[in-house]
Amino acid sequence: MSTSFSSNPAAPASHFAEPRSADSSRLDLVNVRPWGGAPVDLAISEGFISAVEPHDPARPIPQDARLVDGKGLLALPGFANAHAHTDKSWWGKPWVSYGGEATTAGRIAHERAHRDELGIPGVEVSTAVMREYLRHGTTVQRTHVDVDLGVGLRGIEVVCEAVAGLDNTITTQIVAFPQDGVLRREGVLELLDAAAAAGADYIGGLDPATIDRDPVGQLDGIFRIAEKHGCGIDLHLHDGGELGAFQIELMADRTIRAGLEGKVNVAHGFAVGQLSPARQAALIERMAEAGMSMTTVSPLRVEPLPVRELLAAGVPVALGTDGFRDLWGPYGDGDMLKVALKFAQVSGLRYDEELTLALELATTVGAQFAGVASHNLSVGDRADVVLLEAENPMDALVRSPQRAVVIAGGKIVVAGGQLVR
Amino acid sequence: MSTSFSSNPAAPASHFAEPRSADSSRLDLVNVRPWGGAPVDLAISEGFISAVEPHDPARPIPQDARLVDGKGLLALPGFANAHAHTDKSWWGKPWVSYGGEATTAGRIAHERAHRDELGIPGVEVSTAVMREYLRHGTTVQRTHVDVDLGVGLRGIEVVCEAVAGLDNTITTQIVAFPQDGVLRREGVLELLDAAAAAGADYIGGLDPATIDRDPVGQLDGIFRIAEKHGCGIDLHLHDGGELGAFQIELMADRTIRAGLEGKVNVAHGFAVGQLSPARQAALIERMAEAGMSMTTVSPLRVEPLPVRELLAAGVPVALGTDGFRDLWGPYGDGDMLKVALKFAQVSGLRYDEELTLALELATTVGAQFAGVASHNLSVGDRADVVLLEAENPMDALVRSPQRAVVIAGGKIVVAGGQLVR
Numbered sequence: 001m002s003t004s005f006s007s008n009p010a011a012p013a014s015h016f017a018e019p020r021s022a023d024s025s026r027l028d029l030v031n032v033r034p035w036g037g038a039p040v041d042l043a044i045s046e047g048f049i050s051a052v053e054p055h056d057p058a059r060p061i062p063q064d065a066r067l068v069d070g071k072g073l074l075a076l077p078g079f080a081n082a083h084a085h086t087d088k089s090w091w092g093k094p095w096v097s098y099g100g101e102a103t104t105a106g107r108i109a110h111e112r113a114h115r116d117e118l119g120i121p122g123v124e125v126s127t128a129v130m131r132e133y134l135r136h137g138t139t140v141q142r143t144h145v146d147v148d149l150g151v152g153l154r155g156i157e158v159v160c161e162a163v164a165g166l167d168n169t170i171t172t173q174i175v176a177f178p179q180d181g182v183l184r185r186e187g188v189l190e191l192l193d194a195a196a197a198a199g200a201d202y203i204g205g206l207d208p209a210t211i212d213r214d215p216v217g218q219l220d221g222i223f224r225i226a227e228k229h230g231c232g233i234d235l236h237l238h239d240g241g242e243l244g245a246f247q248i249e250l251m252a253d254r255t256i257r258a259g260l261e262g263k264v265n266v267a268h269g270f271a272v273g274q275l276s277p278a279r280q281a282a283l284i285e286r287m288a289e290a291g292m293s294m295t296t297v298s299p300l301r302v303e304p305l306p307v308r309e310l311l312a313a314g315v316p317v318a319l320g321t322d323g324f325r326d327l328w329g330p331y332g333d334g335d336m337l338k339v340a341l342k343f344a345q346v347s348g349l350r351y352d353e354e355l356t357l358a359l360e361l362a363t364t365v366g367a368q369f370a371g372v373a374s375h376n377l378s379v380g381d382r383a384d385v386v387l388l389e390a391e392n393p394m395d396a397l398v399r400s401p402q403r404a405v406v407i408a409g410g411k412i413v414v415a416g417g418q419l420v421r
Numbered sequence: 422m423s424t425s426f427s428s429n430p431a432a433p434a435s436h437f438a439e440p441r442s443a444d445s446s447r448l449d450l451v452n453v454r455p456w457g458g459a460p461v462d463l464a465i466s467e468g469f470i471s472a473v474e475p476h477d478p479a480r481p482i483p484q485d486a487r488l489v490d491g492k493g494l495l496a497l498p499g500f501a502n503a504h505a506h507t508d509k510s511w512w513g514k515p516w517v518s519y520g521g522e523a524t525t526a527g528r529i530a531h532e533r534a535h536r537d538e539l540g541i542p543g544v545e546v547s548t549a550v551m552r553e554y555l556r557h558g559t560t561v562q563r564t565h566v567d568v569d570l571g572v573g574l575r576g577i578e579v580v581c582e583a584v585a586g587l588d589n590t591i592t593t594q595i596v597a598f599p600q601d602g603v604l605r606r607e608g609v610l611e612l613l614d615a616a617a618a619a620g621a622d623y624i625g626g627l628d629p630a631t632i633d634r635d636p637v638g639q640l641d642g643i644f645r646i647a648e649k650h651g652c653g654i655d656l657h658l659h660d661g662g663e664l665g666a667f668q669i670e671l672m673a674d675r676t677i678r679a680g681l682e683g684k685v686n687v688a689h690g691f692a693v694g695q696l697s698p699a700r701q702a703a704l705i706e707r708m709a710e711a712g713m714s715m716t717t718v719s720p721l722r723v724e725p726l727p728v729r730e731l732l733a734a735g736v737p738v739a740l741g742t743d744g745f746r747d748l749w750g751p752y753g754d755g756d757m758l759k760v761a762l763k764f765a766q767v768s769g770l771r772y773d774e775e776l777t778l779a780l781e782l783a784t785t786v787g788a789q790f791a792g793v794a795s796h797n798l799s800v801g802d803r804a805d806v807v808l809l810e811a812e813n814p815m816d817a818l819v820r821s822p823q824r825a826v827v828i829a830g831g832k833i834v835v836a837g838g839q840l841v842r
Contacts, residue, residue, distance in 0.1 A: 098773070102771070329771055330776070330815060330819050332819070352518045391515065391516050398752055
């Protein structure tokens, strides 16, 4: 039940955000238990893991190295948020009561009417959101960023400025996301084209049928841009049942035709969980042929994705926080460990290897969705390490304990459970 | 959308556990914000709230009083766990991997085969569970306790001993729960009769159709005992759809016939969420006529209870943790605030008053399910107070922050987020 992006070519480089950063000083992290195994000592140089050895209390530490004593804590790789909305939240601001019409179209309109009052998009907002990611141990993200006639590409610039302001501690890929629709707003396709030209890793889309009322038109439009620039596509699809399944088939056709295998993702994709078993199996097989992937935020009031079937067929799945504490609703706190727990619960996972899988989707697998091919606690990996007081990965998943220490790109960002940068 | 147990006569007194306890010394709790309102000073005497006044930094504090400076923290009443299994858990012990058959019957058999190895039932187990309740701010419980041919009534004795060992900080009512079936195990009805005779507040039942294969037989048996002793009934009903609805009707008939209005509860009751709207409305009306109530543990893989409809009809609803980290599965940590959050999410609650309602069900309303008629932050209420660093009740619900201070029956049990007893 493990999976990988083996069919996924290296993701395109982003001009918006440096994906990796390094710290020149040496850091030694001793006596930690990777994935609950035997204690090891990790050496970190230039922001990457340079050595992993069995723990030895007598090991000599270079004089100029900083030392973190892990005291036998559980070590996991940094969490990977594969479906974020880092540009919009009121996290850290006074409480904003839920308002507006409780439909997708209503939420979109409500957001556009009130985001300015909350400073969205803004460097301050994105910085607050990402500091909360870091506090919870998230060091990798693929974030959708609103692109529309109101803000143009400013949201993307703002998120990248905030990423840089946090010393690139969070490896970031950007999806230029037409939250307000594509065809129904003249000029949005041109914005997406400009975003891709400027180096956006992905362009997005949104419910081609129910938002634009033209599934073929929206998909043709965004696939044309992706083919032209060689970027990927990550499309929000809430449309359910056969309507959603039909649009996934349209996406698969276009993915193969454009040679975009390994670069096309369906976000949410509730439809996949809503089909009869035979119909579902056929759709999943088609997605696998097209090298498509899925991301889920583990919502509670819709049929869960058939994760076992998707992974068995070779359709990679990763997890994300979705937006949190925003104009769409008050829930969420940006903690990927809690998202993984919710995923495990809605998916009915109970055995140890299943609970561990949920954590893998939220770490090693999810990082591949942001262009990081190898993201673990091995020599050569970027030094993204989370320490927790937990017996083993399952215990960590079920209890969601405080992140005692977080190291991102070799930099200590959390110590004693508190942000230190 | 508020509710009360106005039709509920005072619950029978328990011989097993003293429901209330008092501390003779005076405690002053200053500068706290009840339910997010203006800051107040609370005086606590003999374990009860004796005064609530607007916060006044110049207020004279009696020389012999202990003082807790709330520093403007949010204050809520202690949480009420209306569906607990305080007798069985491996909380605090090494990880136990999930095993056995993944069905209700399989879980029952697995539990009976392995509980001895984990010291279940045992004072140590129940104490560990309740210390975790206290750490999270729970000060009131209605707990189901296994009664079967293997352990007899020992589980109840053990839980009551553990409650007393914790200085009765947790107000407790007991359900004598035939987890292994009633009619299918000869001698269990006699055990339930003995438990009721000894003062159990409630006797339980379990899926009369699918476990005993005799819905009328099981229900007649337990209602006969309840009528004889004047105790209540709290029945686990997982049976779904029409099969579950039929058994709720059988319960309603017997409740009215026996004059047990206000004393009969359906736990879980998935069926109520699985009916057509018209059928559901009729069943809820019948439950209201019979003065029945419901408890839910907000499971994620089943249709949620129609909470708005239940409350509007006058069927009280309260929340519980269910068992956690036990031989039924690894999930849960005994935190009622997280249960309330899950309840709010599965119920689709988003507006401020709805989020506050979820907290009321987990505090003021839930306490009525354990025989506490008035449980709030008012003069005369037992001094069960939880302080959290949160802006308002909604913020507390969504973030589930650490419980900074917990006072139970006037005793400080948590300070600085840590258990101090």
